[in-house]
Amino acid sequence: MFAIAIIFFISLGTPVKSISKLNTVVDDCGCTFSYSKYNEVVANCSSSENSDYSCVRTQEPVYLSLQYQNFTEIPTALYRIPFNSLKQLDLSRNKIQHIPQDFLKFFPNISNLTLTYNHLTDPYELMHIREYVITHLAYNKFNCDCKDSRLPTLRKHMPKLHTSVICATDDPGKPVESLTVHCHEILSVENNWTPLIIIIIISISIIAAI
Ligand SMILES: *[C@@H]1O[C@H](CO)[C@@H](O)[C@H](O)[C@H]1NC(C)=O
Numbered sequence: 001m002f003a004i005a006i007i008f009f010i011s012l013g014t015p016v017k018s019i020s021k022l023n024t025v026v027d028d029c030g031c032t033f034s035y036s037k038y039n040e041v042v043a044n045c046s047s048s049e050n051s052d053y054s055c056v057r058t059q060e061p062v063y064l065s066l067q068y069q070n071f072t073e074i075p076t077a078l079y080r081i082p083f084n085s086l087k088q089l090d091l092s093r094n095k096i097q098h099i100p101q102d103f104l105k106f107f108p109n110i111s112n113l114t115l116t117y118n119h120l121t122d123p124y125e126l127m128h129i130r131e132y133v134i135t136h137l138a139y140n141k142f143n144c145d146c147k148d149s150r151l152p153t154l155r156k157h158m159p160k161l162h163t164s165v166i167c168a169t170d171d172p173g174k175p176v177e178s179l180t181v182h183c184h185e186i187l188s189v190e191n192n193w194t195p196l197i198i199i200i201i202i203s204i205s206i207i208a209a210i
Pocket residue numbers: 044045046047065
């Protein structure tokens with residue numbers, strides 16, 4: 001039993017050095033590689049507990065799937081070295097809380113970024129995603145203040161990102177499937193009473209005048 005376990009771990013640690021151009025699925029770098037119908041390399045590291053990103057990078061995938069990794073942050077090993085081949089990156093279904101400022105600098109050719117079902121909260125971090133990268137962001141609990149002076153800049157940035165975000169003070173953190181650039185302002189209790197108070201004051205003045 002023990003011997004079998006050792007053989008199993010040794011085989012895991014021995015990556016196949018190069019992938020031949022087959023139309024089959026190949027396991028390497030802790031991930032599964034296949035070819036798209038356009039003969040582009042597709043890397044699937046979803047649910048994998050031992051992906052080696054420098055190894056993945058050498059296979060020059062165009063598409064990389066990293067779902068269900070339990071990431072609370074984007075691993076720096078993924079983006080400290082340029083990843084030129086990548087056009088689509090799927091980081092959905094993790095617990096990512098932040099988009100680092102320099103993150104996309106290492107993906108010069110990316111056109112499609114998926115961050116659905118994560119734990120992002122600060123919509124201003126979307127400014128770190130350069131314009132015209134199609135970004136999927138549904139099911140994050142964005143929180144923002146409608147009075148934030150940066151909101152107009154964010155609104156201007158969003159259409160070029162091909163996505164948008166809700167800033168709601170009345171229901172912060174509500175996950176939304178289809179995100180739009182809206183700012184809902186809640187009327188405070190004071191504000192609700194203001195018209196009534198004005199009417200009462202006017203009525204009293206009228207009665208007093210009579
Ligand atoms: C990636 O592999 C997982 C199984 O590990 C599978 O459930 C998932 O559908 C695959 N994703 C893609 C995009 O092929």
